[in-house]
Amino acid sequence: MKFKKNIATSDTGYIFNPGSGDSFSSNQIGTDLLSFFKEDKSRGEIIRLICAKYEVEKIQFEKDLDDFITQLRDHNLLEN
């Protein structure tokens, strides 16, 4: 899962697509996910880290993670 080369993300969870001018802000978990994606962490590692940090069931978070990735893809932010 990789962002397109020109997509800018910040430590505060802000995402900017310079191709379209679209910008997005994410909540704290989304911000954590963006930094994990940048660090190229594996899906398993991301799930482990988030479940350790937040009170969330693994099965629930897996759904949320898939949903987050779908949103990023729908907004044309990810490499195909």
Add this chain to the structure above:
Amino acid sequence: MITTNTLIKKKLVIAVTGLNAIDSPGPGVAVIRAIRESPEFDLRIIGLNYESLEPGIYLHDLIDKTYQIPYPSAGTESLLHRMKYIHQIENIDLVIPNFDAELFSFIKLREELEKMGIRSYLPEMEQFEARHKTVLYKFGKKHQLMVPEDRLINQPSELMKAAEELEYPLVIKGKYYDATIANTLEEAQKAFFQLQAKWGLPIIAQKFIKGTEINIAALGDGKGNTISVIPMRKLYITDKGKAWAGITIEDPSLIELAHKFIKATRWRGGCELEIMQSATGIPYIMEVNPRFPAWIYLTAAAGQNQPATLVRMALGETVEPFRSYEVGKMFVRYAWELITDVGEFQKISGTGEL
């Protein structure tokens, strides 16, 4: 370090129109702001106004003196007469007209003004006419540029046929300005009568394209070369369809489109391409404005000062095309009450000068 640029400044008197700054603002104030930011000129800016309440008239830190000029409907002779008078006093080096409706007169008078010593940097009459709303579809077809299909409407009865062929919603446009989206025949007819009363015939019925509104400010050298291109995505759109906030974006297809347009037309001067980018990424040209847009200051903020570059080109300098600009540079327009005195208003209203 002191460079020769800071020691020797060009003394220039530049006359600029389009000083209105209402909800559908003229580009004049933004053009002046951009030129004034260029450190190489020693400027005297002459404002040319039509009405006494154009806000630019009262912005004395931007405009040194303003003269009223006759409306385009008064004819080119009347404009020439007034320009001669102003030139006698001010010795104008360059005029930058910024209204679509006055461009015909300034293009027509170009040679005569140049003989007097007043330069301009405008498209040829042929270029100016070729991108007119009423012939834009034909123009697009000729140059393989995507333009939504349209029909010219001279009487309301023609709207039904246009709707059958292009389908609702239709964009109903005035010959010079204004556009409205019509979802039914009744709405289309209402728009027809309103636009006819305001701008005359024909009215344009254009196929509606759903997508993202993008504007491109471009500058051509008249030989087919593009000197500058800045694409801007509208972030906040007024009910008149004007960008009240926008952001520079990076999209090679838009840059390429501007290059293609300028190469095809050998456009000289500034222009604005109004684009609707469809969901599949196809950029449709909705309109071509033959002058700088009101948001032109953003080009200076993003690193390609188009008005200042136009000045240099008009003076005969060879200018290298810009290669980069800052992406993500935003503008947010605002309204601001300018306080003046009734004496100033009386002066411009009574004498035509301030």
